[in-house]
Amino acid sequence: MVYCTYKEIRMYRDTHISSVSHDHFELNRFHDELMRHVVELAISRTAEKLGPTPCPFSFFVMGSAGRMEQAIWSDQDNGIIFQNKNIETKTYFIQLGQEITNGLFEVGYTYCDGGVMASNDQWCKSLSEWEEQISEWIEESSWETIRNLLILIDGRHLYGENQFITNVKKAAYRSIHQEHLLARMLDNTMLLKKGVGLLGQFLTETHGPHSTLLNIKERALYPYVNALRLLAVKEKIEETSSLARIQKLPAEVMNSHEREVYEKQFLQLLYYRITYGDHSNYESGHYLVVSRLSRQEKKEMKSIIRNGPHLYQFVRKLIERDV
């Protein structure tokens, strides 16, 4: 089906979201579908104004979309890679990027605070420019450029030429290994927030509009997501979803029993988020209404939260051994 306005896509979203919002995988397939519709519409709108796309390109998504871990509401993290490097194509794709990000916004994906969007020159580049940028990021290896690399690693092809992002990421992996940057990348994601206190209580928000709720994103999911991303770089795994990253880990890094445990626990976290999250808007979607969990569920949730830092320590040791 071809949509003529973003509003129509939004309406499609609003009428169908509840039917997919109980299953993590269906929900993320649905997000992909919505985003593709937006990109298609944006392409035709841009073509009306500026003519057809001047060369092959790839629109890719990062962040939770890249990892196929979006909640009911999600923000944008995306970029464009195009083939030919010249000023006209660049102008064209930035315009396209703007059209896409505006469209995504209308459909319900809030803008990225950090500007990680295809409308931003830094995230909309030709293949050769992308490779240069990655070399620069790695050469500079500042807190910010390493953060950018970490974001890029979750990049996943969504529309267009599917090899482009893979090639860019491969180049990034190569340089990261050559320059031994894994330890720096580990330090960049080191700040973990505790989710369970010494007395075995959930460390819920004490102030602000989400008081008494648990920030599941920062306190529960992040340790898993960050640790598995580093493992993926270390083992040169191309998959972006945390679950696939666990599955692809070689047996000599982690035995199958442990892989199963972590996989199951991460899936449970996603289940709890989708089931007990406060899904009234994007911001609140990161918060879990812990009072709605049963006793058994609370117990399980706490053990999962406690296990996140274990996985993280495991990765730390693995990386430090190699340095």
Place this chain on the structure above:
Amino acid sequence: MDTAYLLNSLWVLISAVLVILMIGGFILLETGSTRMKNAGHIAGKTILTFSISSIVFWAAGYGLIFGKGNALIGFTDFLYSGYDIAGVKLSGSVFFLFQLAFAGISLTVAFGGFAERAKLVSYLVFSVLFSVFVYPPIAHWIWGGGWLSKLGEQDFAGSTVVHLTGAMGALAATILLKPRIGKFNKDGSANNLEGHNQVFTALSVLLLWVGWFGFNAGSTLSVDGAFFGYVALNTNLAAAAGTVASLIISWMALGKVDVPMMLNGALAGLVAITASCAYVDTWAAVVIGFIAGILVFYSIRFFESKGIDDPIFALSVHGAAGVWGTLSTGFFATKKLAAIGKPGLFYGGGLEQLGVQTIGVLACAVYAFIVSYIFLSIMKHFLNGLRVTEEEEIIGLDMSEHGSYGYPELLKNERKFQVK
């Protein structure tokens, strides 16, 4: 001239100076714990209200506390002129100045409940009323030969007289003023209106901590036997224990070492040991301070959960810890040290002293709250509200009450942004 008289006078004058320096501690505490736009106002009004309190104490407060009278109030010695005072083994002027400083501290504590929204005129009028009708009767009951002193109430340096009394004034004020804009959400959840300078707050605690040696050790009013050293030691131990306790409890309950909470713990330890510093063993001082540090953490959460906005945490630091400190002698006062009243429960005194302490706490808290509440209600009526307008509160009291910002370069641009 008698050496003891001279030394006593010198020691107590030093102590009075230390206590007056605590006003500086409160300036840093209050400004550090509040927002930039109110900093100049808060710092300035603290000097102003101490000045008003000083004059009122000279004219009336001292006579109401220490003048000859009945069990409830004194009636003589108004407009004190510097003569020596019967029964006091030091210069009358020094004793007077020391007492004046205490009255000023109690008033400053009460103003913690006014912070960031009360009109300047509310401060001016309440300074006078509190210094005549709230503080002096309570000080008379416990220190001026009033009915609680006859019962043997133990409040060495004023956990009740100074701190609890001030905190009750703050409670009445914060209830009548209502929470600051933005403190609570519609669903009743609280926002954290963070103070603008933790360095100020930490420095304030150190300044208060040192000042407290004057507050507590100076309350010996004498160098006899150098007992002030022991009182100072207990004071330090309780402050340290309060700091550590609140650090531990915030780590356990919140999963992080919260700096403002740790600082509140230090102050709570100091407030709690104020009543008991001369009556208890050193180990008990540690226990009293430690419990105060934990108590202050839960007390802050309690008031916030009740929708009461306590910007400087005066209700918890001076109120809850003041109550605990006063009751603590009922448990820990030793036979040897209980110069007033009886030993506590753990030293064979049974429940008697604890009962006396409880009566003291209840009577003083209820009196201070009700009288403050009544006066503030009357003021609210006649002053056309105690609080500045919403617009004034948003641009800040520096601008609304004084016409210039404490941090002019930083705030002028922001103001243009806010009032547009």
